Each structure stands twice: as C-alpha cells, then as structure tokens.
Amino acid sequence: MAYKFVDNYRERGARKKLVAHLEGRGISDKKVLEAIGKVPRHFFFDETFWNQAYKDIAFPIGDGQTISQPYTVAYQSELLHIKKGDKVLEIGTGSGYQTCILMELGANVYTIERQESIYRHTIRVLPGMGYNAHFFLGDGSKGIPEHASYDKIIVTAGAPWVPEALLKQLKIGGILVIPVGDENIQKMVTVIRISETDYDRIELDTFRFVPLVGDQAW
Ligand code: SAH
Numbered sequence: 001m002a003y004k005f006v007d008n009y010r011e012r013g014a015r016k017k018l019v020a021h022l023e024g025r026g027i028s029d030k031k032v033l034e035a036i037g038k039v040p041r042h043f044f045f046d047e048t049f050w051n052q053a054y055k056d057i058a059f060p061i062g063d064g065q066t067i068s069q070p071y072t073v074a075y076q077s078e079l080l081h082i083k084k085g086d087k088v089l090e091i092g093t094g095s096g097y098q099t100c101i102l103m104e105l106g107a108n109v110y111t112i113e114r115q116e117s118i119y120r121h122t123i124r125v126l127p128g129m130g131y132n133a134h135f136f137l138g139d140g141s142k143g144i145p146e147h148a149s150y151d152k153i154i155v156t157a158g159a160p161w162v163p164e165a166l167l168k169q170l171k172i173g174g175i176l177v178i179p180v181g182d183e184n185i186q187k188m189v190t191v192i193r194i195s196e197t198d199y200d201r202i203e204l205d206t207f208r209f210v211p212l213v214g215d216q217a218w
Pocket of ligand 1: 093114
C-alpha cells in the first residue's frame with residue numbers, strides 16, 4: 001500500500017493500547033479488534049495532532065468534519081457481523097475511517113456522503129491508503145437503489161426514524177445498524193430482515209451522532 005505517512009513504532013504502540021482499551025470497554029469480536037489494530041487512524045489527522053489519533057474520542061479533522069470515536073466504530077462494526085465478501089452499504093462516509101475498518105473485515109463497501117467537499121477529500125485519501133471502496137455523492141437516506149440489495153447496511157449519522165428505503169434494500173437475512181433518536185441523543189438500533197415482509201428490531205445503547213440530513217431524515 002502506498003502510504004503517504006509513516007506508521008512508526010510510536011503510532012503502532014498507541015494503536016495497540018487503543019485495542020486493549022476497546023476490549024476493556026466490552027468489544028469482544030477479535031476480527032473487529034484486529035481491524036482497529038490495522039487501520040492507521042493517525043493518517044486521518046494533521047501531523048500536529050497525531051498524539052490525539054489513538055485516544056478513544058471523536059475529533060474534528062478539518063473541512064467541518066469529525067472522525068468518529070473508535071468505540072462507536074468498533075460497536076457498530078461488531079453488530080454488523082461482517083463476513084468476507086459481504087456487500088455493505090455505508091451511509092455517511094465522512095472521514096472514511098469506518099469504511100477502512102469495514103474493508104479490513106473483508107467487506108465490499110458502497111459508501112455515500114452528502115457533502116461534496118467531504119466526498120472530494122475522502123475519495124483522494126482512502127485510495128491513497130489502499131482502501132478502494134465504491135464512493136458515491138448524494139443523499140444516503142434513500143440508500144443506493146441502483147446497487148441494492150445489501151448484506152449489511154450501516155448508518156453513521158443520527159436518524160429520526162429507520163428510512164423505509166433502507167429496509168427495502170436489505171437482503172433477507174441482512175442486518176441494518178442505525179442510530180435512531182432526536183438531534184441530541186440516539187439509541188443504536190439493529191434491524192434484521194427475516195423475510196420479504198418481516199423485520200426484527202432491537203434497541204441497544206445510547207450514542208450521540210451528527211444528524212442524518214436528507215429526504216428520508218432531518
Ligand atoms: N463514518 C465517519 C463519520 C461520519 S460523520 C467516520 O468514520 O469518521 C456523519 C457523516 O454523515 C457526515 O460526513 C455527514 O455529512 C454525513 N451525512 C449526513 N446525512 C447524510 C445523508 N443523508 N447521506 C449521506 N451522508 C450524510
């Protein structure tokens with residue numbers, strides 16, 4: 001992989017500590033922990049802030065965008081139960097960090113971002129790191145019907161409800177993970193499609209995401 005930055009012993013050491021911290025917080029899926037251990041999160045940061053890159057916090061990384069908290073990324077990734085070759089739709093590309101984790105888990109990722117400046121930034125950065133996802137610019141609250149259906153769908157912005165379009169684009173047996181609530185606080189929701197017409201819905205822990213803005217959202 002043609003990395004622009006170096007991944008030296010200091011960053012590798014900090015990344016190992018982050019993995020141990022996430023395990024301590026209850027992330028138990030070894031593959032998810034391994035993926036967190038592989039993706040050089042400091043590559044998303046300006047070199048001045050490399051000392052922040054492996055803290056378990058969300059961080060503003062310029063262009064008005066935020067890189068998600070590692071715990072949140074690990075939590076959503078674990079719920080998806082990614083299998084190698086799974087076709088995954090990600091809504092809210094943002095920094096692309098979550099995209100990289102999904103790809104390390106073996107997913108074939110279709111990711112959509114609504115803000116053009118962020119989209120333009122990420123389509124440069126990720127392939128430069130060797131992560132060649134399928135990138136789209138647009139309103140992901142409607143999914144990407146042209147490429148449906150998906151084994152898994154992950155929404156990385158807070159939604160007021162579960163958009164109907166996403167339910168339709170999920171394969172039978174597929175899993176959708178989406179934070180649902182108001183602008184301030186959301187519950188992580190997992191939806192499993194059990195048949196053409198039936199879905200199982202489970203509500204989990206509380207999180208705080210930036211709002212999902214769009215036709216089928218805020
Ligand atoms: N997944 C990112 C964090 C994303 S923050 C990470 O790993 O760091 C949420 C992103 O969702 C923001 O970039 C925001 O612009 C985007 N977003 C909000 N509503 C959207 C929509 N309807 N479709 C696509 N992207 C959306």
